[in-house]
Amino acid sequence: MTATTSTVEDITVVTAEGSIDSKTAGEFERTALTAIQGQREVIIDLTQVDFLSSAGLRVLLVVYRQLKAKNGQVVLVGTSEDIKDVMSDTGFLSFFSTVDTLAQGLALLQAK
Incomplete structure (x- = not known):
């Protein structure tokens, strides 16, 4: 698993690739928590997460x-x-907005 951060149109994007499990969740958490410092909106791109x-x-x-x-x-x-x-089965899905593409995510956040 790899996790990277970037900024697209003033929005922080955390991109993960691979499997996020007990062995890799710590790295994912460190990357994500560092990325959201000082932010109110973030996109987490799970396109490459299997x-x-x-x-x-x-x-x-x-x-x-x-x-x-x-x-x-x-x-x-x-x-x-x-x-x-x-x-959905665990009730987590209701906490997040989900979209198919980064462009849709950016549009959703910029519309607010």
Whole structure:
């Protein structure tokens, strides 16, 4: 798993690739938490994520809670159907806006 950050149109984007599980969730969490410092809105691009364990779900929840405390928002991009199903079954999906493309995520955040 690799996690990188970038800024696109003044929005912070955290991009993850590979599997986010108990072995890689720590790296994902460090990258995401560093990226959201001072931010109210973030896009997490999961287009290249093939597996998300409960440890990965916990990281998403931590990011959500930190931004929600600042009246912020997290948009998930490219979430696979399998990951959406798991997030829906656990109630996590209701915390996030989900879109298919980065352009849609940017448009969603910029519309607010």
